[in-house]
Amino acid sequence: MEFSLKTSKMQEFINITNQVREVVRKSGIKNGLAVIFIPHTTAGITINENADPDVVRDMIATLDKVYPVKGDYWHMEGNSHAHIKASLMGSSCSVIIEDGDLKLGTWQGIYFCEFDGPRTRKFYVKILNG
Ligand code: ZN
Numbered sequence: 001m002e003f004s005l006k007t008s009k010m011q012e013f014i015n016i017t018n019q020v021r022e023v024v025r026k027s028g029i030k031n032g033l034a035v036i037f038i039p040h041t042t043a044g045i046t047i048n049e050n051a052d053p054d055v056v057r058d059m060i061a062t063l064d065k066v067y068p069v070k071g072d073y074w075h076m077e078g079n080s081h082a083h084i085k086a087s088l089m090g091s092s093c094s095v096i097i098e099d100g101d102l103k104l105g106t107w108q109g110i111y112f113c114e115f116d117g118p119r120t121r122k123f124y125v126k127i128l129n130g
Contacts, residue, residue: 001125007117011064011082013046013056014112016123020095021102023125030100033128037092042082042116044089045123050109063088082115089113097127 001023005014016036024034038045049055063085073080093110096103104110112123 003123006120007114011060012114015109016112017110027127029129032097032130034095035126037124042086044086044113045093046089046111047108049107079116085115
């Protein structure tokens with residue numbers, strides 16, 4: 001299943017857990033694996049805390065400190081920081097499905113990570129039975 005989302009900032013994390021959960025429910029699959037894939041080179045995906053939004057703020061701020069927007073980069077498009085951050089977060093994640101739901105920890109959320117926005121982005125969700 002393909003999803004489209006519009007990011008509104010240069011860098012932001014968007015919680016997509018509910019959309020993934022909905023795909024799992026509609027699939028009717030009770031046990032298996034949900035794979036979420038991001039088809040971009042300057043956006044990624046990660047699982048982290050869903051309770052305190054300051055966690056996301058701190059992650060972006062710290063990534064920026066280590067990989068600043070302007071730095072000693074050669075890539076002429078000028079968005080090397082975003083390519084690096086996207087690779088660090090990764091382009092896919094998998095979550096176990098048990099009893100028809102994502103087996104996430106209480107405080108875990110799945111985040112689409114924008115590093116070169118705002119843009120219209122995509123992500124894919126594939127449900128595997130097993
Ligand atoms: Zn680039």
